[in-house]
Amino acid sequence: MAPLTLHNLHVSPPCRLVRLIAGVIGVDLKIEDVKDVFKDMKTPEMLKKNPQHTVPTLEDNGLCITEIRAIAMYLVSKYAKDDSLYPKDVNKRVLVDQRLFFDQDLYQRIASILLPKLHGKQSDPANIEKVNDSLETLNRMLDGKQWLAGDNITLADYAVAVSLSALEFDPECGINPTNQPNIKLWLSRVEGSHAKYGDNLKELREALQKMRQK
Ligand SMILES: N[C@@H](CCC(=O)N[C@@H](CS)C(=O)NCC(=O)O)C(=O)O
Structure with missing residues (x-):
């Protein structure tokens, strides 16, 4: 499986949530730290992927996901061994x-x-x-x-x-x-x-x- 890439700012609470959930369910992330969030997320290439220019931004095999709660739901729904963190019911x-x-x-x-x-x-x-x-x-x-x-x-x-x-x-x-x-x-x-x-x-x-x- 190609690694999932997380555009990340280390201390940002939203980014911490994504790293935490990935860690809890055992998903490896390739971390791409942004140096200047107000610049690095606003390049034409990044704005095409994420018009909101926010971190965290997760890339999974061509799919680009923003908004931490959506990212967390996606990670659990797709990769967790069971649905206890985010029930299917x-x-x-x-x-x-x-x-x-x-x-x-x-x-x-x-x-x-x-x-x-x-x-x-x-x-x-x-x-x-x-x-x-x-x-x-x-x-x-x-x-x-x-x-x-x-x-x-x-x-x-x-x-x-x-x-x-x-x-x-x-x-x-x-x-x-x-x-x-x-x-x-x-x-x-x-x-x-x-x-x-x-x-x-x-x-x-x-x-x-x-x-x-x-
Ligand atoms: N609603 C977004 C908010 C994320 C957010 O606030 N990210 C901040 C860093 S903590 C950010 O990227 N700020 C830069 C910007 O908005 O241009 C989410 O839940 O993912």
Whole structure:
């Protein structure tokens, strides 16, 4: 099998999710690191493949896929040994889908407080409120539950956990998801679910440490 190529930015939470899912299901990726995402993804060749000029972008034998949740669904549907991460049963799958759509909104909310900081600006307090609101929602979703969708870990758990880990970019932002009791317990379950999750988080923390030392 020709290797799947991932156009990748090492610390990007979306890219981390794709690397994590590939690792968990045992798919090898050829990693093409972009140096400057705002330049490298905007060459005429790349724009033809991915008009959104975003990473991650996955290429599999001529098929070019963007949007992390679509990439994750594709990887599991095509390459996983079973469907536990993304069930084939429509009634089970819709539970995962609804949490993945929740995750899309959550990640946008988190990004809206992180991105201004990366450009030396203050985050809008209204956006911080929105993140806190999402965390309260997430805490309610986990009431009496081990996992976000169904009886076992799914793509939804990995996606939401990776989105929350983006908050580690700015420890000063004052938002700590583990202040919510159900989230705290669930996160430790996700962390213990697969060695690749721990490796992925460790890589992020090491990269952030290096960035801060610069
Ligand atoms: N909706 C996209 C968002 C991915 C995304 O935000 N990627 C960022 C890096 S973390 C990016 O490529 N930014 C460059 C750009 O938008 O031009 C997804 O879920 O895959």
